Amino acid sequence: MRTNALWLLLGVALVAFGTERACAPQERIAGRAKITDGDSFEIGPTRVRLFGVDAPEGRQPCTRDGREWRCGDAAATELRRLVGTRDVVCVKRDEDDYGRAVAVCRSGATDLGAAMVSAGLALAYRQYSNDYVDEESAARGARRGVWAGKFTPPWEWRRDERSATPAQSEAPVARERAAPSPPARDGCYIKGNINSDGEKIYHVPGSPSYDNTVIDESRGERWFCRESEARSAGWRAPRG
Numbered sequence: 001m002r003t004n005a006l007w008l009l010l011g012v013a014l015v016a017f018g019t020e021r022a023c024a025p026q027e028r029i030a031g032r033a034k035i036t037d038g039d040s041f042e043i044g045p046t047r048v049r050l051f052g053v054d055a056p057e058g059r060q061p062c063t064r065d066g067r068e069w070r071c072g073d074a075a076a077t078e079l080r081r082l083v084g085t086r087d088v089v090c091v092k093r094d095e096d097d098y099g100r101a102v103a104v105c106r107s108g109a110t111d112l113g114a115a116m117v118s119a120g121l122a123l124a125y126r127q128y129s130n131d132y133v134d135e136e137s138a139a140r141g142a143r144r145g146v147w148a149g150k151f152t153p154p155w156e157w158r159r160d161e162r163s164a165t166p167a168q169s170e171a172p173v174a175r176e177r178a179a180p181s182p183p184a185r186d187g188c189y190i191k192g193n194i195n196s197d198g199e200k201i202y203h204v205p206g207s208p209s210y211d212n213t214v215i216d217e218s219r220g221e222r223w224f225c226r227e228s229e230a231r232s233a234g235w236r237a238p239r240g
Contacts, residue, residue, distance in 0.1 A: 037072065
């Protein structure tokens with residue numbers, strides 16, 4: 001009888017522990033969002049990526065009616081429209097390799113991930129979640145956004161861009177790129193590059209030119225922790 005009572009007490013304790021963990025509050029991020037692209041933005045100092053979706057990259061093209069169109073730019077424009085002037089409220093699910101909070105986010109009653117996939121300007125990111133598969137099926141059936149023509153899934157486009165070897169030349173920039181970049185500062189992975197025309201351009205992890213950009217601090221190039229920090233210092237994002 002005493003043994004049974006001990007097992008009963010242990011079971012109650014385990015249930016209580018599990019309930020306590022289940023009720024633990026999730027990290028909440030809220031405020032005005034500065035849109036980076038079709039699935040990411042900044043809220044104050046926090047960089048956020050939408051959970052469960054993957055939108056075309058800023059420079060990524062798609063085709064429709066036999067013509068090329070900038071689906072990456074269209075995705076960023078749609079996300080800005082969805083957010084409008086309202087605050088965005090996010091619940092963090094994870095953190096990616098670049099230090100961004102991966103979160104389910106809403107603008108008012110709108111689930112931003114669901115809305116982007118429904119518009120055909122983002123895909124369900126099945127590698128990490130099946131939450132938005134139904135929205136993707138509806139967008140495909142209605143031929144909305146990228147489904148109206150031909151496109152490369154964003155994750156494949158990024159892979160192809162990274163694996164592409166840029167043409168080498170005798171220009172000084174080619175010689176500079178032969179040497180590896182110095183290591184990034186702790187937690188700061190944005191590359192602040194200065195091109196041959198003296199333009200200051202920053203590249204975020206995952207962007208098409210990121211892997212091929214080498215930082216030479218002796219030329220005034222530098223690392224940044226946040227895009228807002230880079231912009232304040234005089235750097236700009238790459239043009240589409």
